[in-house]
Amino acid sequence: MFRPLALLSLAALVAACAPMNIWYKPGASVAASQDRLLTCRTEAAQKVPVNTRTRRTPISIVPRRICDSSGNCSVYYDQIGGDIIFYDANEGLRREVVGQCMQRSGYSPVSLPPCPPELRANAPQGRTTVMPRLTQNACVIRNTDGTWQIVAPKEG
Numbered sequence: 001m002f003r004p005l006a007l008l009s010l011a012a013l014v015a016a017c018a019p020m021n022i023w024y025k026p027g028a029s030v031a032a033s034q035d036r037l038l039t040c041r042t043e044a045a046q047k048v049p050v051n052t053r054t055r056r057t058p059i060s061i062v063p064r065r066i067c068d069s070s071g072n073c074s075v076y077y078d079q080i081g082g083d084i085i086f087y088d089a090n091e092g093l094r095r096e097v098v099g100q101c102m103q104r105s106g107y108s109p110v111s112l113p114p115c116p117p118e119l120r121a122n123a124p125q126g127r128t129t130v131m132p133r134l135t136q137n138a139c140v141i142r143n144t145d146g147t148w149q150i151v152a153p154k155e156g
Helices: 004-017 030-047 091-104 117-122
Strands: 020-024 052-056 060-067 073-080 084-088 108-112 139-142 148-151
Touching: 020 030, 030 091, 091 108
Parallel strands: none
Antiparallel strands: 020 108, 052 084, 060 073, 139 148
């Protein structure tokens, strides 16, 4: 069984390896971007409220054959599925409204890969406060405090 600290370490490791998806606008401050995103999310929540729906997963009956040591077998039937699932039917639409709001404000969705180890080792420690112009090989370093640093090496 995993310990809580081990699970947190594993989650941090997985997050460090995953691309980071952000709303990007060259020259914008990270604080302004986060503020605008919060405003857009709030507007989207007002325009497209939560619509909780319930559904059941399909039910299947599966035969299971069980034999004893003498070779006598019996067939039993197991029911799988039928689980109750709750979901928000408006979640996708709300995401679209947030996207439209951010794009109207000049932001574009960007996915930045994690920086390779050699670039991470040579980059000065810090965090991005103003979004730099992105180069084709731009990448991100995630800091342990939850901040991040965009590294945009010069091309050529």
